[in-house]
Amino acid sequence: MSSYVLGYKELMNTLEALNSIRFDAIVKKQATQMYQRAAKHGAGGGGTPYDTGELMESRYQKKDEFGYTKEYAPHVEYGHRTRGGGFVPGQYFLRKNVDIQSPIFKQDLQKEIEKQLRRK
Numbered sequence: 001m002s003s004y005v006l007g008y009k010e011l012m013n014t015l016e017a018l019n020s021i022r023f024d025a026i027v028k029k030q031a032t033q034m035y036q037r038a039a040k041h042g043a044g045g046g047g048t049p050y051d052t053g054e055l056m057e058s059r060y061q062k063k064d065e066f067g068y069t070k071e072y073a074p075h076v077e078y079g080h081r082t083r084g085g086g087f088v089p090g091q092y093f094l095r096k097n098v099d100i101q102s103p104i105f106k107q108d109l110q111k112e113i114e115k116q117l118r119r120k
Helices: 009-019 023-038 073-078 093-119
Strands: 059-062 065-068 079-081 087-089
Protein backbone atom coordinates (compact mmCIF):
# COMPACT_ATOMS: atom_id res chain seq x y z
CA MET A 1 0.00 0.00 0.00
CA SER A 2 1.34 3.37 -0.92
CA SER A 3 2.19 5.80 1.88
CA TYR A 4 0.41 8.40 -0.26
CA VAL A 5 -3.02 7.09 0.78
CA LEU A 6 -4.91 10.00 2.35
CA GLY A 7 -1.60 11.81 2.83
CA TYR A 8 -0.94 10.25 6.22
CA LYS A 9 2.62 9.08 5.66
CA GLU A 10 3.66 9.54 9.30
CA LEU A 11 0.61 7.66 10.56
CA MET A 12 1.20 4.85 8.07
CA ASN A 13 4.83 4.56 9.23
CA THR A 14 3.73 4.47 12.86
CA LEU A 15 1.14 1.79 12.20
CA GLU A 16 3.68 -0.25 10.28
CA ALA A 17 6.09 0.01 13.22
CA LEU A 18 3.38 -0.96 15.68
CA ASN A 19 2.61 -4.01 13.61
CA SER A 20 6.11 -5.34 14.21
CA ILE A 21 5.93 -5.13 18.00
CA ARG A 22 6.59 -8.39 19.78
CA PHE A 23 3.26 -8.20 21.53
CA ASP A 24 3.13 -11.90 22.41
CA ALA A 25 6.45 -11.70 24.25
CA ILE A 26 5.28 -8.67 26.21
CA VAL A 27 2.05 -10.40 27.26
CA LYS A 28 3.91 -13.57 28.25
CA LYS A 29 6.24 -11.47 30.41
CA GLN A 30 3.22 -9.96 32.20
CA ALA A 31 1.70 -13.39 32.91
CA THR A 32 5.05 -14.65 34.20
CA GLN A 33 5.45 -11.70 36.56
CA MET A 34 1.92 -12.16 37.89
CA TYR A 35 2.54 -15.88 38.39
CA GLN A 36 5.71 -15.14 40.33
CA ARG A 37 4.05 -12.43 42.42
CA ALA A 38 1.23 -14.84 43.27
CA ALA A 39 3.80 -17.17 44.89
CA LYS A 40 4.09 -14.73 47.77
CA HIS A 41 1.87 -15.33 50.79
CA GLY A 42 -0.94 -12.90 51.48
CA ALA A 43 -3.28 -11.11 49.13
CA GLY A 44 -2.20 -7.58 50.06
CA GLY A 45 0.63 -7.30 47.56
CA GLY A 46 -0.88 -9.43 44.84
CA GLY A 47 0.13 -12.68 46.50
CA THR A 48 -2.13 -15.66 46.99
CA PRO A 49 -4.08 -16.00 50.25
CA TYR A 50 -2.66 -18.90 52.22
CA ASP A 51 -4.47 -21.36 54.42
CA THR A 52 -3.66 -24.91 53.36
CA GLY A 53 -1.51 -23.97 50.37
CA GLU A 54 -3.85 -25.62 47.88
CA LEU A 55 -4.89 -22.37 46.25
CA MET A 56 -1.30 -21.30 45.71
CA GLU A 57 -0.41 -24.72 44.34
CA SER A 58 -3.28 -24.42 41.85
CA ARG A 59 -1.87 -21.31 40.19
CA TYR A 60 -0.85 -21.83 36.59
CA GLN A 61 0.63 -20.01 33.67
CA LYS A 62 0.31 -20.94 30.01
CA LYS A 63 1.90 -18.51 27.55
CA ASP A 64 -0.35 -15.47 27.96
CA GLU A 65 -2.62 -16.85 30.69
CA PHE A 66 -2.36 -16.81 34.43
CA GLY A 67 -4.94 -18.08 36.89
CA TYR A 68 -5.98 -20.65 39.45
CA THR A 69 -7.51 -24.08 38.93
CA LYS A 70 -9.05 -24.64 42.37
CA GLU A 71 -12.84 -24.51 42.10
CA TYR A 72 -13.09 -22.28 45.17
CA ALA A 73 -10.71 -19.60 43.86
CA PRO A 74 -13.57 -17.30 42.72
CA HIS A 75 -15.17 -17.56 46.17
CA VAL A 76 -11.93 -16.44 47.83
CA GLU A 77 -11.54 -13.67 45.25
CA TYR A 78 -15.08 -12.25 45.39
CA GLY A 79 -16.42 -13.50 48.71
CA HIS A 80 -19.17 -15.96 49.50
CA ARG A 81 -22.09 -16.72 51.74
CA THR A 82 -21.71 -19.23 54.54
CA ARG A 83 -24.19 -21.97 55.37
CA GLY A 84 -25.26 -20.01 58.44
CA GLY A 85 -26.22 -17.00 56.32
CA GLY A 86 -23.09 -14.96 57.00
CA PHE A 87 -20.80 -13.53 54.40
CA VAL A 88 -17.05 -13.93 53.98
CA PRO A 89 -15.75 -10.90 52.08
CA GLY A 90 -13.59 -11.34 49.01
CA GLN A 91 -9.84 -10.90 49.24
CA TYR A 92 -9.44 -9.68 45.63
CA PHE A 93 -5.97 -11.20 45.40
CA LEU A 94 -6.14 -11.64 41.63
CA ARG A 95 -7.49 -8.12 41.09
CA LYS A 96 -4.67 -6.70 43.24
CA ASN A 97 -2.14 -8.62 41.19
CA VAL A 98 -3.66 -7.26 37.95
CA ASP A 99 -3.73 -3.73 39.39
CA ILE A 100 -0.03 -3.98 40.23
CA GLN A 101 0.78 -5.35 36.77
CA SER A 102 -1.28 -2.88 34.70
CA PRO A 103 1.13 0.07 34.83
CA ILE A 104 4.06 -2.28 34.18
CA PHE A 105 2.27 -3.63 31.11
CA LYS A 106 1.59 -0.13 29.84
CA GLN A 107 5.21 0.87 30.40
CA ASP A 108 6.50 -2.24 28.62
CA LEU A 109 4.22 -1.54 25.64
CA GLN A 110 5.36 2.08 25.48
CA LYS A 111 9.02 1.04 25.59
CA GLU A 112 8.50 -1.47 22.79
CA ILE A 113 6.63 1.07 20.66
CA GLU A 114 9.39 3.64 21.17
CA LYS A 115 12.04 1.03 20.35
CA GLN A 116 10.23 0.09 17.14
CA LEU A 117 9.76 3.72 16.14
CA ARG A 118 13.50 4.42 16.63
CA ARG A 119 14.28 1.57 14.22
CA LYS A 120 12.27 3.19 11.44
